Amino acid sequence: MLAIRNLRLNPPLLLAPMAGLTHSAFRSLLLQLGGVGLFSTEMLSARRLPVENAASPFLVSTEAEHPLSYQLLVADKAHLPAAIDKVLQLEGDAIDLNLGCPAPRVRYFGGGSRLVEDTDYLRQLVAEARAHTSLPLTAKIRLGEQLDEARLKSLCRLLEGEGIDLLTVHARLRKEPFSRKPRWEWVGKVKNWLSIPVVANGGIFSVEDGRRCLALSGADGLMLGRGAAIRPWLFHEIASQLYAIDLPPLTIDRPAIYFSFIDQLEERFRPERRLGRLKEFTHYFSRTYPFGLWLASAVQTSSSVAEARERAADFFSRNEAQPIPA
Numbered sequence: 366m367l368a369i370r371n372l373r374l375n376p377p378l379l380l381a382p383m384a385g386l387t388h389s390a391f392r393s394l395l396l397q398l399g400g401v402g403l404f405s406t407e408m409l410s411a412r413r414l415p416v417e418n419a420a421s422p423f424l425v426s427t428e429a430e431h432p433l434s435y436q437l438l439v440a441d442k443a444h445l446p447a448a449i450d451k452v453l454q455l456e457g458d459a460i461d462l463n464l465g466c467p468a469p470r471v472r473y474f475g476g477g478s479r480l481v482e483d484t485d486y487l488r489q490l491v492a493e494a495r496a497h498t499s500l501p502l503t504a505k506i507r508l509g510e511q512l513d514e515a516r517l518k519s520l521c522r523l524l525e526g527e528g529i530d531l532l533t534v535h536a537r538l539r540k541e542p543f544s545r546k547p548r549w550e551w552v553g554k555v556k557n558w559l560s561i562p563v564v565a566n567g568g569i570f571s572v573e574d575g576r577r578c579l580a581l582s583g584a585d586g587l588m589l590g591r592g593a594a595i596r597p598w599l600f601h602e603i604a605s606q607l608y609a610i611d612l613p614p615l616t617i618d619r620p621a622i623y624f625s626f627i628d629q630l631e632e633r634f635r636p637e638r639r640l641g642r643l644k645e646f647t648h649y650f651s652r653t654y655p656f657g658l659w660l661a662s663a664v665q666t667s668s669s670v671a672e673a674r675e676r677a678a679d680f681f682s683r684n685e686a687q688p689i690p691a
């Protein structure tokens with residue numbers, strides 16, 4: 366169990382913010398399977414958030430999807446007060462500052478990993494966020510431009526000093542692709558420099574990965590991203606096997622999980638908002654099947670959710686006998 370301010374994360378397993386993926390339908394699916402300690406939205410523009418309608422696909426959420434952290438993509442600290450007020454109005458449980466996104470478009474506007482390059486401004490920005498909320502305030506970073514202990518240490522200490530309650534470290538350098546092996550031991554360095562909880566992120570796709578990551582980093586918790594879309598039951602597995610959380614036994618029925626996701630999409634989103642999200646999810650979910658590429662491309666080329674559903678049913682009828690790789 367991990368506590369930040371009045372929020373208890375039990376288990377200390379966090380869902381990574383992922384644009385196009387960590388929306389209400391996906392969170393609801395994970396909720397059904399169990400094991401998530403803190404849900405997350407995808408990154409939300411602090412500038413646009415205050416005028417975003419509650420029915421927007423980025424904000425739609427159910428009572429059950431808690432605790433829920435809202436991740437803010439911010440470049441201008443002046444946008445923070447209204448964005449934070451909106452999170453309070455939406456009954457968010459925590460606020461995360463995106464300080465790691467390497468996407469050129471995000472950096473061009475001064476957000477994500479660009480923010481850590483101007484530490485004076487970053488200090489003011491974090492102070493501004495801290496002054497406007499007593500909610501748990503967290504931040505998510507990458508390791509930096511290059512491996513530079515002094516620089517990383519001073520960034521982490523700055524964040525802790527300005528009142529960040531928990532730091533998530535995606536254990537890769539800014540320019541490193543997701544395919545690169547994560548540097549979990551660097552999360553351990555961060556952990557040793559700080560007294561706030563440190564969460565490790567990057568490259569956890571199995572219980573064994575989680576175990577090795579914890580052993581190498583000594584992290585206070587784990588954040589799962591793509592692994593949770595590939596194996597939505599991964600939270601349950603890690604929660605029960607690494608954190609001894611008592612959960613109902615798990616039955617992994619992949620077609621049922623997939624169709625339940627489609628049902629949640631249909632319940633939450635307007636018709637034109639469903640297919641894109643199904644394609645994004647399928648891109649990951651298909652990977653536990655040896656012929657998963659077939660499923661991914663069948664859904665990718667579908668022109669409606671109904672067509673995708675039919676093609677997926679056909680795929681499952683021919684491939685379900687394949688065991689799930691460890």
Ligand SMILES: Cc1cc2nc3c(=O)[nH]c(=O)nc-3n(C[C@H](O)[C@H](O)[C@H](O)COP(=O)(O)O)c2cc1C
Pocket residue numbers: 381382383384385386407408436463465466505535543566567568569588589590591592
């Ligand atoms: C499709 C996709 C969208 C992402 N969107 C965000 C985002 O909105 N905010 C963020 O901080 N990181 C984002 N990330 C990075 C993830 O949060 C996470 O740091 C990264 O995927 C590494 O973790 P993993 O190996 O468990 O996936 C995204 C990653 C992916 C694959």
